[in-house]
Amino acid sequence: MDKKDPILILAPLQGFTDVTFRNVYAKHFSGLDAALAPFISTMGQQRLKPSRLRDVDPCLNQLLPVTPQILGNAAEDFVFLARRLADMGHNLVNWNLGCPHSKIAKKERGSGLLLFPEKIDALLDRIIPDIPMALSVKIRLGRKSREEIHGLIKVFDRHDLDHIILHPRTGIQMYQGTADHDAFGAAMAQSRHTFVYNGDITDIRSFNKVKNRFNGISRFMIGRGILSNPFLPEDIKSVLGDPDKRLARLQAFHDDLLAAYSSIISGPGHLTGRMKGFWNYLGPSFKNHKKPVKAILKSTSMPAYTDNVAQFFAAQPVFAP
Numbered sequence: 001m002d003k004k005d006p007i008l009i010l011a012p013l014q015g016f017t018d019v020t021f022r023n024v025y026a027k028h029f030s031g032l033d034a035a036l037a038p039f040i041s042t043m044g045q046q047r048l049k050p051s052r053l054r055d056v057d058p059c060l061n062q063l064l065p066v067t068p069q070i071l072g073n074a075a076e077d078f079v080f081l082a083r084r085l086a087d088m089g090h091n092l093v094n095w096n097l098g099c100p101h102s103k104i105a106k107k108e109r110g111s112g113l114l115l116f117p118e119k120i121d122a123l124l125d126r127i128i129p130d131i132p133m134a135l136s137v138k139i140r141l142g143r144k145s146r147e148e149i150h151g152l153i154k155v156f157d158r159h160d161l162d163h164i165i166l167h168p169r170t171g172i173q174m175y176q177g178t179a180d181h182d183a184f185g186a187a188m189a190q191s192r193h194t195f196v197y198n199g200d201i202t203d204i205r206s207f208n209k210v211k212n213r214f215n216g217i218s219r220f221m222i223g224r225g226i227l228s229n230p231f232l233p234e235d236i237k238s239v240l241g242d243p244d245k246r247l248a249r250l251q252a253f254h255d256d257l258l259a260a261y262s263s264i265i266s267g268p269g270h271l272t273g274r275m276k277g278f279w280n281y282l283g284p285s286f287k288n289h290k291k292p293v294k295a296i297l298k299s300t301s302m303p304a305y306t307d308n309v310a311q312f313f314a315a316q317p318v319f320a321p
Ligand SMILES: Cc1cc2nc3c(=O)[nH]c(=O)nc-3n(C[C@H](O)[C@H](O)[C@H](O)COP(=O)(O)O)c2cc1C
Pocket: 011, 012, 013, 014, 015, 016, 037, 038, 039, 069, 096, 098, 099, 138, 167, 198, 199, 200, 201, 221, 222, 223, 224, 225
């Protein structure tokens, strides 16, 4: 890797980028340096879900180093879970302060907490001295308004954070509109912390726009853009590969992903459901995708799904993300 190469981090996408996906992805594609895992919720002290811990077990994540993420708003539960993660070997944990979903936000979790900088301040005062690892936060510009970021930055500046990952939208915006680069720049200029950029990097153009605008940024987090175009990290890093092999590589990746999920997801409905989720992102990257991808998404059984996917690839569709 060139010294000046950007550091590319896979964003957490709950329901998509679990350990199974991350391992299969890393087997088929290069370019990513690390991943942030989808959140693990705090659930009180006695109730740790083994499957959620397994997702971030360093032994199972050797192809792509992973940082765990916690969603919660109770200091003692956060510390309990973080210590468990430290025991597993993690020296960094991320706090999810960005989840936009109203069900979560209403409980003052995720982006819901951004409305209460004083509560975040008090939580950081209690959490940081009690966890045996570094802490980073993943945030949005605010819950309701992008003005909230200024008060939040003041709070974060009071604490020792490893870094701040900022997705420059508000919580209530969900994924509407575009990522606000002006607001990202203003937040970064106001803060003493290191920033990681996240939001709407979908191709080389959008990557270069962010990279050229923010000289101080060396780490970029990409989520949906990788589901739509798994070659994106390779393209950003100019990894040379035969363009004629792309379709075959995508098919091999798909088939491996399906095989991996087949061995852990029980129930054909759940399995096709999981795979269809990926097609929602990948499908539109093919030319004339509407009819054949619709057929895949409408498959009601595993045989129908595999047939439709086989037909899709046999028709040599043009991958043009
Ligand atoms: C389906 C889905 C699941 C997500 N799950 C998480 C999550 O578990 N933790 C988190 O911090 N962000 C989560 N996000 C937000 C992404 O990590 C990321 O911040 C957002 O998609 C913007 O980046 P992108 O434009 O590169 O996708 C999720 C987003 C989507 C679309």
